[in-house]
Amino acid sequence: MTLKQAEFDSYYNKELQYIKWFEPYIQPKMLDEWNNQSIRAGMWLLDVGGGCSLDSIFYASNGIHTVVLDFSENALNKLKKLADFYGVKIECENASILSVPERLSNKFDILTDNGCFHHIEPEYRLQYINSASHLLKKGGLLYIRAISEYVPPSTDNSLSAYRISADDITRKEFLDKFKLVEMSLFDYILNPRGRQKIWFIKLQRR
Ligand SMILES: C[S@@+](CC[C@H](N)C(=O)[O-])C[C@H]1O[C@@H](n2cnc3c(N)ncnc32)[C@H](O)[C@@H]1O
Numbered sequence: 001m002t003l004k005q006a007e008f009d010s011y012y013n014k015e016l017q018y019i020k021w022f023e024p025y026i027q028p029k030m031l032d033e034w035n036n037q038s039i040r041a042g043m044w045l046l047d048v049g050g051g052c053s054l055d056s057i058f059y060a061s062n063g064i065h066t067v068v069l070d071f072s073e074n075a076l077n078k079l080k081k082l083a084d085f086y087g088v089k090i091e092c093e094n095a096s097i098l099s100v101p102e103r104l105s106n107k108f109d110i111l112t113d114n115g116c117f118h119h120i121e122p123e124y125r126l127q128y129i130n131s132a133s134h135l136l137k138k139g140g141l142l143y144i145r146a147i148s149e150y151v152p153p154s155t156d157n158s159l160s161a162y163r164i165s166a167d168d169i170t171r172k173e174f175l176d177k178f179k180l181v182e183m184s185l186f187d188y189i190l191n192p193r194g195r196q197k198i199w200f201i202k203l204q205r206r
Pocket of ligand 1: 008009021022023048049050051052053069070071072075095096097098113114115116119120
C-alpha cells in the first residue's frame with residue numbers, strides 16, 4: 001500500500017457527512033450527460049476513484065451497469081452501505097487506476113472521474129491515460145472533473161489536490177489516444193471558502 005493510498009483509506013474512517021468532498025447531490029454536469037443521452041441505460045460505466053459518491057447510486061438506479069474502482073477499501077465499504085440503503089447493485093473494484101486488472105480491458109462505454117485525476121502525481125498522468133484507454137471501448141467517453149489552475153493552492157495539507165491546467169489535458173500524448181469533446185469550467189458551490197472553478201472535461205477514446 002502506498003502512503004497516499006493509506007492516507008485516503010484512513011480519511012474514509014470519518015462519518016460520511018465529514019468527508020470534505022462528499023456532495024449530497026448528483027453532479028449537475030453528469031445529469032446533463034444523462035439527459036442528452038450520452039450516458040444511457042444498459043451501458044457499462046466505471047467510476048474511477050468513485051469513493052462513496054451519490055453519482056454511482058444514480059447511475060445504478062437508472063439501469064447502467066455500474067462499477068466503482070477505488071484504491072481505498074474503506075471508501076468502498078461506505079459505498080456498499082449506501083448501495084444497500086438504496087437497494088441498487090454496484091460492483092466494487094479495490095484497485096488503483098494505475099494498475100487495473102486485465103479482465104476489465106475494453107469493457108466500458110463510459111469512465112467517470114470526479115476528483116481522482118487531480119490526485120495523480122504528474123509523472124503518472126500518462127499511465128492514468130493509458131489505463132483509461134485500455135478500460136474503454138473504442139469511441140467510449142471519459143469524463144474528468146478536476147480542480148482548475150484558477151483555484152489558489154490549498155492551505156489544507158490533508159490530501160490536497162494538484163491544480164490542473166488546460167495544457168495538462170491538451171498534451172499530445174493524451175490527444176493521441178483521446179479526442180477532446182468538451183473542456184469547460186463550472187462552479188463548485190459547496191466550498192466554504194467560496195466558489196471554485198472546476199474543469200469539466202469530456203474525452204472520446206480514438
Ligand atoms: C476527492 S475523492 C473523490 C471521491 C468521489 N469521486 C466523489 O466524488 O466523492 C478522490 C478519490 O480517488 C481515490 N483515488 C485516489 N487515487 C487513486 C488511484 N490511484 N486509484 C484509485 N483510486 C484513487 C481516493 O481513494 C478517493 O476516493
